[in-house]
Amino acid sequence: MKVLGIAGSPRRDGNTEMLLDWCLAAAEAEGAEIVKFRLCDLDLNPCRACDACRAEGVCALKDDMHKLYPELRAADGVVLAAPVYSMGMPALPKAMIDRCQPFWALKYVLKQNLVEPGSPERLGAFLCCAGTTFTHVFDGTRRVVRYLWNVLEVKPAGELLCPGVDARDEILSQPSARAVAEDIGKRLGRRQASDNVIDLTAEVKKG
């Protein structure tokens, strides 16, 4: 089981990256092989809609996204960790997701398989923090992630939504976040799909 972890925040070692590291460590403890990328360390450009990928399913831009393409294709499990920015997905992970257009083209234009037919089910988990506890604060990011899972042909393996987490390290004072992130990692390591969405809003508002 190979699990690809993607840290999507521009803030290194921030709240969402901590969730990611807890999740990946738990998957590794179950025997998974871990590969981790921090998007803010990559040279990653936005999609230019040149449509080159429609011809051969390959992106014409020359940057570090070509390090991610093979990993996104080979992973048995993908974990994306990203905060809410402006009620939606921050620019970095959104750029990465837009750059998955070659996978979309492979599937829907070129009618090719993204993964070998008969391969084990691929899984995807999403870990998210937001500074506020606003109603619907996670709606934007969640919708985009569901789109990504569809393009990557992965089944959901859990979502962790942590509201009221803003300052650096604030995730450390949220009582259940670490345990939930680890539980998602454990399930991933065991290849267990799960449509569980753990939204800690009620807990945060009560506390």
Ligand SMILES: Cc1cc2nc3c(=O)[nH]c(=O)nc-3n(C[C@H](O)[C@H](O)[C@H](O)COP(=O)(O)O)c2cc1C
């Ligand atoms: C540019 C920017 C936009 C943000 N927009 C929102 C927002 O719309 N709603 C919200 O609840 N928090 C918002 N936040 C707060 C982040 O979601 C929060 O600080 C989160 O913990 C950051 O995670 P990180 O440490 O992994 O980067 C924003 C933060 C920044 C820097």
